[in-house]
Amino acid sequence: MHLTTATTCCYCGVGCGVLIEHDGEKVLGVKGDPAHPANFGKLCSKGATLHLTGDLAARALHPELRLGKALPRARTNWDSALDHAASVFAETIREHGPDSVAFYISGQLLTEDYYAFNKLARALVGTNNIDSNSRLCMSSAVVGYKRSLGADAPPCNYEDLEHSDCVLIVGSNMAFAHPVLFRRLEEAKAKRPDMKIIVVDPRRTDTCELADLHLAIQPGTDVALFHGILHILMWEGWLDRRFIEAHTEGFDALKTLVRDYTPQMVAELCGIPVEQLYSCAQWIGQAPSFLSLWCMGLNQSTAGSAKNSALINLHLATGQIGRVGAGPFSLTGQPNAMGGRETGSLCNLLPGHREAANAEHRAEVAHYWGVDSLPESPGLTAIELFDAVHAGKIKALWIACTNPAQSLPDQNKIHEALSACPFVVVQEAFFTTETCRFADLLLPAASWGEKEGTVTNSERRISHVRRAVPAPAEARPDWAITVDFARRLEQLLRPGLPSLFDFDQPQALFDEYKQLTAQRDLDLSGLSYAILDTQGPQQWPFPAGAREGTARLYGNGVFPSASGRASFIAEPYRAPKEKRDVRFPLTLNTGRLRDHWHGMSRTGTAAQLFGHVEEAVLSLHPEELRRRRLQAGDLVKLKSRRGSLVLPVQSDEGVRSGQVFLPMHWGNRFLKGLGCNVLTLPAFDPLSKQPELKHAGVEVQKVELPWQLFALVEGEVQTRFEALRPLCESFDYASLGLVGRERPALLIRAAATEAPAPELLAQIDRLLGLHEGPVLAYDDPRRAVGKRVRIEQGRITAIRLAGETAARDWLKGLWLSGETDADLRRWLLAPITTPPGSAGASTPGNKTLCNCMNVSEGAVCAGIARGLGLQDLKQTLGCGTQCGSCVPEIKRLLAQLPAVANA
Ligand SMILES: Nc1nc2c(c(=O)[nH]1)N[C@H]1C(S)=C(S)[C@@H](COP(=O)(O)OP(=O)(O)OC[C@H]3O[C@@H](n4cnc5c(=O)[nH]c(N)nc54)[C@H](O)[C@@H]3O)O[C@H]1N2
Numbered sequence: 001m002h003l004t005t006a007t008t009c010c011y012c013g014v015g016c017g018v019l020i021e022h023d024g025e026k027v028l029g030v031k032g033d034p035a036h037p038a039n040f041g042k043l044c045s046k047g048a049t050l051h052l053t054g055d056l057a058a059r060a061l062h063p064e065l066r067l068g069k070a071l072p073r074a075r076t077n078w079d080s081a082l083d084h085a086a087s088v089f090a091e092t093i094r095e096h097g098p099d100s101v102a103f104y105i106s107g108q109l110l111t112e113d114y115y116a117f118n119k120l121a122r123a124l125v126g127t128n129n130i131d132s133n134s135r136l137c138m139s140s141a142v143v144g145y146k147r148s149l150g151a152d153a154p155p156c157n158y159e160d161l162e163h164s165d166c167v168l169i170v171g172s173n174m175a176f177a178h179p180v181l182f183r184r185l186e187e188a189k190a191k192r193p194d195m196k197i198i199v200v201d202p203r204r205t206d207t208c209e210l211a212d213l214h215l216a217i218q219p220g221t222d223v224a225l226f227h228g229i230l231h232i233l234m235w236e237g238w239l240d241r242r243f244i245e246a247h248t249e250g251f252d253a254l255k256t257l258v259r260d261y262t263p264q265m266v267a268e269l270c271g272i273p274v275e276q277l278y279s280c281a282q283w284i285g286q287a288p289s290f291l292s293l294w295c296m297g298l299n300q301s302t303a304g305s306a307k308n309s310a311l312i313n314l315h316l317a318t319g320q321i322g323r324v325g326a327g328p329f330s331l332t333g334q335p336n337a338m339g340g341r342e343t344g345s346l347c348n349l350l351p352g353h354r355e356a357a358n359a360e361h362r363a364e365v366a367h368y369w370g371v372d373s374l375p376e377s378p379g380l381t382a383i384e385l386f387d388a389v390h391a392g393k394i395k396a397l398w399i400a401c402t403n404p405a406q407s408l409p410d411q412n413k414i415h416e417a418l419s420a421c422p423f424v425v426v427q428e429a430f431f432t433t434e435t436c437r438f439a440d441l442l443l444p445a446a447s448w449g450e451k452e453g454t455v456t457n458s459e460r461r462i463s464h465v466r467r468a469v470p471a472p473a474e475a476r477p478d479w480a481i482t483v484d485f486a487r488r489l490e491q492l493l494r495p496g497l498p499s500l501f502d503f504d505q506p507q508a509l510f511d512e513y514k515q516l517t518a519q520r521d522l523d524l525s526g527l528s529y530a531i532l533d534t535q536g537p538q539q540w541p542f543p544a545g546a547r548e549g550t551a552r553l554y555g556n557g558v559f560p561s562a563s564g565r566a567s568f569i570a571e572p573y574r575a576p577k578e579k580r581d582v583r584f585p586l587t588l589n590t591g592r593l594r595d596h597w598h599g600m601s602r603t604g605t606a607a608q609l610f611g612h613v614e615e616a617v618l619s620l621h622p623e624e625l626r627r628r629r630l631q632a633g634d635l636v637k638l639k640s641r642r643g644s645l646v647l648p649v650q651s652d653e654g655v656r657s658g659q660v661f662l663p664m665h666w667g668n669r670f671l672k673g674l675g676c677n678v679l680t681l682p683a684f685d686p687l688s689k690q691p692e693l694k695h696a697g698v699e700v701q702k703v704e705l706p707w708q709l710f711a712l713v714e715g716e717v718q719t720r721f722e723a724l725r726p727l728c729e730s731f732d733y734a735s736l737g738l739v740g741r742e743r744p745a746l747l748i749r750a751a752a753t754e755a756p757a758p759e760l761l762a763q764i765d766r767l768l769g770l771h772e773g774p775v776l777a778y779d780d781p782r783r784a785v786g787k788r789v790r791i792e793q794g795r796i797t798a799i800r801l802a803g804e805t806a807a808r809d810w811l812k813g814l815w816l817s818g819e820t821d822a823d824l825r826r827w828l829l830a831p832i833t834t835p836p837g838s839a840g841a842s843t844p845g846n847k848t849l850c851n852c853m854n855v856s857e858g859a860v861c862a863g864i865a866r867g868l869g870l871q872d873l874k875q876t877l878g879c880g881t882q883c884g885s886c887v888p889e890i891k892r893l894l895a896q897l898p899a900v901a902n903a
């Protein structure tokens with residue numbers, strides 16, 4: 001039996017349509033949905049590999065409960081689990097009041113899930129303590145849109161990327177984070193080479209491969225840049241005075257402010273040539289249509305709200321909004337961060353773009369829900385919420401679909417808070433996350449392909465998310481868990497009253513929710529599951545009686561503010577919170593990789609995705625490496641005011657001197673330590689309360705860890721991982737990951753000041769299957785050096801090098817190729833550690849560059865050395881011909897390598 005179910009991708013905010021191929025029980029494959037207007041059949045490297053992720057061995061399968069912090073969790077059933085949770089919540093609320101409990105949820109929930117949680121917190125518990133990871137993600141954009149335009153509504157449409165004459169990409173690495181949209185922009189640029197693309201990013205990212213101009217500004221200086229651009233627009237008369245006059249307010253105050261932002265001053269502050277600033281302003285000012293795209297480089301900042309509004313100022317001053325190819329277009333991160341905003345799932349919001357602080361709004365929602373009132377006391381935002389947990393004020397915490405023990409800043413504090421909180425519920429699809437370790441009650445959630453509901457993507461388009469296969473074991477959809485819990489809590493808090501949670505299907509939640517949007521800016525009350533099924537995904541507003549959605553907003557110049565006008569916001573530039581100083585002279589920038597998703601609970605189960613970047617590595621400019629006498633591959637201690645991490649460094653010309661870059665994906669699971677966010681700071685923007693995850697003061701110091709370990713083992717990777725991970729705590733540095741494609745393997749690298757106890761090594765060997773059977777071994781206990789390789793049917797299946805690991809890349813290459821030779825056997829039995837011949841040179845090469853066609857970086861480099869161009873490489877190797885996610889990287893290699901080859 002071969003079935004196809006149309007649904008959406010569970011990763012980024014592009015919101016691509018996915019066709020799941022399945023047999024009613026198991027997902028067999030995925031394809032892009034040609035009928036979905038977000039992607040027209042395309043998928044990126046993450047979307048195209050969805051069926052390879054989500055290893056059952058990593059899934060949470062049964063409810064688990066522990067009745068004391070020192071006890072292990074034990075399997076229980078849903079009834080006991082939810083009854084227990086309801087009684088703890090009810091007791092806590094009775095004893096300490098409704099604000100002693102909190103819900104921390106996620107931009108990856110479906111709209112129906114959100115709505116259930118929100119009603120639970122506000123109407124039943126009576127608290128505004130419900131916030132989500134969107135606080136770390138989109139909340140500055142929310143403030144930006146609301147302050148400048150009157151409502152939280154991205155006015156644009158994906159088609160605008162095709163029609164714009166000038167696209168400004170600020171603080172967004174779309175090539176990695178929104179790849180399918182980036183493909184659309186690449187195609188548009190290929191068709192209309194005159195279209196100008198400007199990228200503003202302190203780093204030279206893959207996104208810059210498409211740019212006509214890259215402004216590598218100093219971290220956090222965006223507000224100064226935007227004011228500097230406006231200064232030039234004013235000076236040159238590149239303004240739309242008619243639009244300013246007719247549709248805006250506040251221009252005079254802004255004019256006064258930006259007078260001081262002279263080109264010279266701004267260029268110096270931003271660290272860019274004044275000519276670049278001028279070109280940027282000119283292209284914006286003279287373009288028939290101007291579109292801006294932005295993401296975390298603006299939002300994750302103590303000046304996030306100011307950055308958003310200063311960018312929108314440019315659109316208002318030039319009248320570039322409400323028209324084809326024009327407008328301020330924030331790219332949403334998570335697949336349904338938009339749905340969270342719409343349903344009011346941040347502590348300061350209420351459903352239908354309402355405000356929790358607005359008495360009228362509270363009364364409207366209370367009336368609709370049939371309760372007396374909604375809570376008045378302000379709720380806690382993510383950082384404040386975990387502070388309150390730390391301070392013991394929150395005594396019962398419900399976490400759903402997010403991994404705060406990895407993703408929030410200042411992890412030492414978060415881990416302390418979670419250990420001390422009396423009752424932590426974690427509603428998760430994967431039991432493997434850092435946060436699950438703190439769960440007193442773990443509730444297994446259905447995940448992608450297993451649940452139904454709706455999501456809204458970056459362009460306000462709502463899609464019907466459909467279930468293809470049943471959830472594994474006892475896992476249940478989030479809305480169902482929440483509703484079931486709420487019904488039990490109702491029995492305790494308001495016995496005898498009619499239920500507020502009479503929902504038996506997600507559609508019932510949607511139908512109740514949508515009426516709360518009627519007459520509001522986002523009015524989607526005309527939508528239904530039936531319409532989505534017959535007419536396909538639709539953009540809001542879609543009011544009752546409408547026949548189709550709304551492609552663009554504000555075409556008539558009327559804004560959803562009190563005056564009907566948009567507002568210029570005049571706020572001066574403020575520097576990031578942590579200034580560089582002698583102790584912490586570097587700025588730590590953090591962000592995304594192409595093939596990993598956040599804490600890697602899903603992508604970290606697929607060797608194919610890990611293959612692109614196997615381990616956490618800190619990138620520094622070659623100059624910074626030289627200054628510290630560091631070489632690529634050296635281990636360093638990376639230290640901030642809050643914590644430290646040990647990891648290797650690499651040289652990267654794309655990172656400017658004075659800065660370093662670390663991917664955000666590694667937490668405590670795949671790397672020893674508390675991950676990237678042990679370093680970051682909890683300081684947040686005064687309005688959006690979004691933390692400054694992109695600029696922390698740090699320093700790096702070389703560490704000498706002469707004893708090294710390298711291990712690789714094929715098969716049962718999840719189970720082996722769970723067994724081996726705790727042993728890695730004994731080393732000073734340890735990194736774990738997956739490699740390979742057809743034959744996934746677990747990869748471990750570790751280092752220590754001295755050799756560990758022989759028993760530990762023996763234990764590791766046992767778990768690697770290197771203690772018996774067809775194993776070739778050489779041990780030199782005097783030098784604490786040892787090597788073991790398991791060879792089955794002529795192929796290497798496990799490797800362990802201890803003491804020295806100079807041969808690791810050579811051995812890994814042999815493993816990948818599936819070949820063994822006489823050299824290997826001779827080498828294995830001799831007291832040498834370096835590999836034979838020249839094989840030891842640490843050549844790049846093994847890394848997978850093109851996931852779809854399995855092409856390594858080495859093969860691409862060899863092709864370039866033979867004189868092949870992009871088209872030839874595509875033709876001969878096949879790389880870049882499927883999803884296209886690797887094309888920017890190939891272009892970068894092409895730009896770098898000829899020089900090397902000719903030298
Ligand atoms: N592959 C992948 N894709 C994803 C995700 C993922 O985990 N993996 N996550 C999704 C989510 S939730 C989100 S929020 C988005 C994030 O998408 P993006 O925001 O595009 O990704 P980031 O890498 O976090 O940051 C973008 C860029 O901001 C730059 N930056 C840092 N500081 C500054 C600054 O002061 N000014 C400017 N102008 N730029 C700065 C960084 O150098 C970085 O290149 O990605 C979504 N898509």
Ligand SMILES: Nc1nc2c(c(=O)[nH]1)N[C@H]1C(S)=C(S)[C@@H](COP(=O)(O)OP(=O)(O)OC[C@H]3O[C@@H](n4cnc5c(=O)[nH]c(N)nc54)[C@H](O)[C@@H]3O)O[C@H]1N2
Binds near residue numbers: 403446591
């Ligand atoms: N240093 C640094 N830190 C950052 C960022 C950064 O750029 N730099 N970015 C921030 C941003 S923008 C974001 S959005 C956050 C993301 O941070 P998190 O929200 O912590 O990231 P995820 O790993 O995506 O967490 C989602 C969890 O939900 C689980 N899950 C998947 N599907 C389901 C489901 O259907 N139901 C349930 N209940 N669970 C499910 C997954 O296994 C996963 O553990 O990280 C933030 N942290």
Ligand code: SF4
Binds near residue numbers: 012179
């Ligand atoms: S761009 Fe990639 S990750 Fe984002 S929704 Fe589309 S397929 Fe999924």
Ligand SMILES: [Mo]
Binds near residue numbers: 334
């Ligand atoms: Mo995000």
